[in-house]
Amino acid sequence: MTDAGYVIAAYGVILGGLGLYALALWRRLRGAARRDDDAA
């Protein structure tokens, strides 16, 4: 695997970023849902 460093860095950031963003969204959504339940 030539230039493995760059390939891993590229895939790592992009896929990792997608995962982190999905996680952050899920957490924000859960927070919002709970806040709405409390308010209701």
Add this chain to the structure above:
Amino acid sequence: MKTRILGVVALAAVIAATFVALVVVPPDQNQGDAQRIMYPHVASAWLAYLSFGVTALAGIGWLWKRDLRFDAVAVSGAEIGVMFTAFAIWGGMMWGRPVWGVFWQWEDPRLTTTALLLALYVGYLLLRRLTDDPERRATRAAIVGLVAAVDIPIVHFSVEWWRGLHQTATIASPDRVLNPAAPMAFVGTLLGMLAAFTLAWAYLMVRRYQLARRELEREERGRIERIVEARSNPVPSEALR
């Protein structure tokens, strides 16, 4: 529930496409394995443009129908669009360094256009954060989103020319990989990655829309509660004189 299925399918698709791109498809003769970075890079760039297209259309929807749900779509598109723009730029730099020896290729029209895209839509997101009235925020964001969307083709066009009006695509430029001469395997892998990423994009958009929708509704509920509260407590009816 349906979103969860979309999420699982998207995850599977991305894993499969990555596996194919990293292991299955052969490396490029002269670029070597670095060429594998092209797949997520191009996929991210495509999704960045798609996101900002959605934001522009949603902006038009708001200006026309004055329904805040359009604004929820617009902000989702912009936020996810900025993320994919950053991924595209990162991918472009990671790919450029090993193959062309430089992180930033000024000749590549797509890279410079994508960088401008990032600046335009970071401005869009900042502008939204600085406005608190939901309606004015939606209107202002819709217009800036529209002008940015109109500006993108001009930017791409001018950078394309800038690279040299009469110069054909040089061997070293990434375009070579996309043209029909590229081996079928590459094109197949790229399409697979595009499909997988688009599924992931769709999942994230739906989640972000749901979040934006909840936040707008909570804001709206707060505003209505404030009004009901004002209307319910007795207004002092001392005599007019």
Add this chain to the structure above:
Amino acid sequence: MSTLASDTRVALAIARKDALAELRGRHATVSTLFFAAVVLLLFGFALGPDSARLAAAAPGLLWLAVVFAGVLAVNRLHLLETDDGALEQLALYPVARRAIYAGKALAGFAAMLLLGLLVLGAVGVLFAVDIAGAWLPLLATVVLGALGVAAVGTFYAGVTVRLRAREVMLPLLMLPVLAPLLLGAVKATSAALAGDPFGELGAWLQLLVAFDVIMVVAGAATYGFLLED
């Protein structure tokens, strides 16, 4: 209701008012000119003293100075409106919103044109560039460039006029959009100065015209929404 004739009358009245206020007290254009001159000097220090390199970079320096000074000039022109609620009063007049945009853009264009021509002269002197030879294409480029900066600047001044952190947001929003104009103007200027060896001057001027038309139409069409509160 608001016909082309009344729109033009309104736009001219607004532009005249801005010009009058500008000459009378604001001196925005004069201060912006000196700012542009200082920027050119700094470029000289940064890229000098090799005059060949400076001459080669002159088109880029010219338009960078014009665009940065342009941000200041447009911001000043809109500060005029925040005198004691003047912008709100302007929005309350029964006039077409596009006419208000046209008036403000016209005033901006006049200031930018003056700025562009003077900076062009300064570049000619400072960086020993022969601007007399290709005066017509250069004039065309400056006119189109000035119009582009004014059109985009007026629009984004409208977006940010009621915003917190306005001084930062105006350039942040305005400059990326101006990228194609900067690129086109610089290439047209260098082509004009070099006697248009590759015959691409016409293409770049067309790009500037297209940019200006698109931005003026977009600005006029949406300015009304910006005045909403």
Add this chain to the structure above:
Amino acid sequence: MMLWPTISAPQTSMPQTTIYVSPRSLGAHDSRPPAVVTTDLARLFAGNAALAGVSLRVDVGGVIALLGANGAGKTTLLRVLATAIRPSYGRAQVDGFDVDRDADLVRGRVAYLSHATGLYDDLTARENLRFAAAMLGTPDAAQRVERALSDVGLSDRAADPVRGFSAGMRKRLALGRILLGNASLVLLDEPYAALDADGLSLVDQLLVAWREVGVTVLVASHAADRLEPFLDGRVLLARGLVAGVEGQGVTSFPPSLPVARGSLTGVSP
């Protein structure tokens, strides 16, 4: 300086008016829609309800006082009717035109004197009014500007830049600007504030002049007693709601349930 009758005791007889107010040919008195109709009008600023639910009807030709403590919503109501700000909930109509959808039509029919005078400091008084006349499309603008300047007692300061004007003089100039238009609804926010004795009687005469040509006037003010002789009716606002209404030409209705906007919480407007 024009010699105005010095007024000590509140006016008993109506002040004789010489002010030129352009006749507003408004057609038969009763056939036209009411000057102002608001239904559950609400407006929020960063979360708090400046207007919580105002339902009012003001008939054409009346001079109505808007009374109430600070923060009761007087200014906000005037700004919505003047199309300076958009309603958050509910609707408002001027002469039958919706302030939001037909804003440009409403702007042609409304004149609004706000706390901020919207004048350009670097221009002279005459230049400010010339500009206003161009914006309003005032016929034979030159004479109308001179007449307006003299009516508001600023003829001798016409060539001076507004920068040096006192608050009272700026307010007179803003009133002069209103005289250049031909509004059918005049909205005055604290017209008496910062005016000297002559200025006060100027406002009195304007109220009379407008009433004579059938212009509807809404005056937000704390000088209830000074306004007394010119009023057809009064509206008392408190905490963004109508606390009471009195006199003819104005009626109010209780606010109903607020309706969500942009069909967000499922309830379409």
